[in-house]
Amino acid sequence: MSELASGGSTPRPRRIELRRIRLPLVAPFRTSFGTQRTRDVLLIRVVTDAAEGWGECVALADPSYSSEYVDAAADVLRRHLVPALLAAGPVPAHAVAHVLAPVKGHRMAKAALETAVLDAELRAEGRSFGRELGAVHRRVPCGVSVGIMDSVPELLDAVGGFLDEGYARIKLKIEPGWDVEPVRAVRERFGDEVLLQVDANTAYTLADARHLARLDPFDLLLVEQPLAEDDVLGHADLAALIRTPICLDESIGSARDAAAAIRLGACRIVNVKPGRVGGYLEARRIHDVCAAHGVPVWCGGMLETGLGRAANVALAALPGFTLPGDTSASGRYYAADITEPFVLDDGHLDVPTGPGLGVAPVPDRLAEVTTAAEWLAG
Ligand code: NPG
Numbered sequence: 001m002s003e004l005a006s007g008g009s010t011p012r013p014r015r016i017e018l019r020r021i022r023l024p025l026v027a028p029f030r031t032s033f034g035t036q037r038t039r040d041v042l043l044i045r046v047v048t049d050a051a052e053g054w055g056e057c058v059a060l061a062d063p064s065y066s067s068e069y070v071d072a073a074a075d076v077l078r079r080h081l082v083p084a085l086l087a088a089g090p091v092p093a094h095a096v097a098h099v100l101a102p103v104k105g106h107r108m109a110k111a112a113l114e115t116a117v118l119d120a121e122l123r124a125e126g127r128s129f130g131r132e133l134g135a136v137h138r139r140v141p142c143g144v145s146v147g148i149m150d151s152v153p154e155l156l157d158a159v160g161g162f163l164d165e166g167y168a169r170i171k172l173k174i175e176p177g178w179d180v181e182p183v184r185a186v187r188e189r190f191g192d193e194v195l196l197q198v199d200a201n202t203a204y205t206l207a208d209a210r211h212l213a214r215l216d217p218f219d220l221l222l223v224e225q226p227l228a229e230d231d232v233l234g235h236a237d238l239a240a241l242i243r244t245p246i247c248l249d250e251s252i253g254s255a256r257d258a259a260a261a262i263r264l265g266a267c268r269i270v271n272v273k274p275g276r277v278g279g280y281l282e283a284r285r286i287h288d289v290c291a292a293h294g295v296p297v298w299c300g301g302m303l304e305t306g307l308g309r310a311a312n313v314a315l316a317a318l319p320g321f322t323l324p325g326d327t328s329a330s331g332r333y334y335a336a337d338i339t340e341p342f343v344l345d346d347g348h349l350d351v352p353t354g355p356g357l358g359v360a361p362v363p364d365r366l367a368e369v370t371t372a373a374e375w376l377a378g
Helices: 070-087 093-100 107-125 129-133 152-165 180-190 206-218 232-239 255-264 280-292 306-315 363-369
Strands: 013-031 034-048 052-057 139-141 143-146 169-173 196-199 246-248 269-272 297-299 348-350 370-377
Touching: 013 070, 013 107, 013 363, 034 070, 034 107, 052 070, 052 107, 052 306, 070 093, 070 107, 070 370, 093 107, 093 280, 107 129, 107 280, 129 280, 129 306, 143 152, 152 169, 152 180, 169 180, 180 196, 180 206, 206 232, 232 246, 232 255, 255 269, 255 280, 269 280, 280 297, 280 306, 297 306, 306 348, 363 370
Parallel strands: 143 169, 169 196, 246 269, 269 297
Antiparallel strands: 013 034, 013 370, 034 052, 139 348
């Protein structure tokens, strides 16, 4: 028996659907790399003889957060990843990455496919994502990410609203020209006890070190990805020049990247986004590497629908996720989600306990927002 087939009774993927949906955001979301107004999402459905499973691709419409974008993800899935998986026969979820490895890069596309296979497998076996990944909490505290605004008063209104809703942590998006003053204003208005952090999405260079040190007096939990994605050494240099702990996001594509960044002293905290790192199984490995080094992790977000959110909440319940994540309620982004919405309860979301993701698209709602769909078969 081949290594891949060692799952024994592993059902074979028979058909795989690529489906595009379009969801309007409740409000524009501005970051240092652009403004999102709608979410153009690629969903993958894997159908086996035993069950069907869903995966959400987090690639944005444009290659602005990273080099991946949704049309490219659909293309590489259609031409390379799905044919490779269908040709491989019965493949357990833990072996999907190995089957897809000959294709370089495209981690967000690979993550979505692996998630759909894992969901189908877990649904067939009646096991939840949380149990499979090693969740140790029944619910997780949630943070919220607040976009760049036109004015400080507008920002203070938004932050006040989120605190009233019960969010346990506030993350402010920053860029040159929108950093020290908004942070100062939020601290002055809401006090020192609010858990506060900032996210630059690569908007600075090492030459900004003295400016970034002006954030030090505000006792931020962390500054996320101040420098370029490929500037790990620059982050290590910056760490010697500022007191605020550095957290890496875009720079970390794998557990190996995380180990290297930690060894270099480039970060004291890691943002884990399953899409960015090729899937939930690699995300768990990053959790394990960081835990072994005493490095806290938290779960990032890519404006997921309920499908991706369900899996993120399960991941965020692992023991090393000691900081609140960007696992906000569905209503933070969508007036109507494609699944039952995730609703905040005392600043927390419940970890789904049903088989697989524990949630599924509501068929009518899914049909309403679908812009294209195609089936691929072996
Ligand atoms: O809560 O899902 C969420 C979004 C959290 O700020 C968030 N994500 O760089 O981390 C990020 C950022 C982002 C990603 C913003 C993609 C826009 C698109």
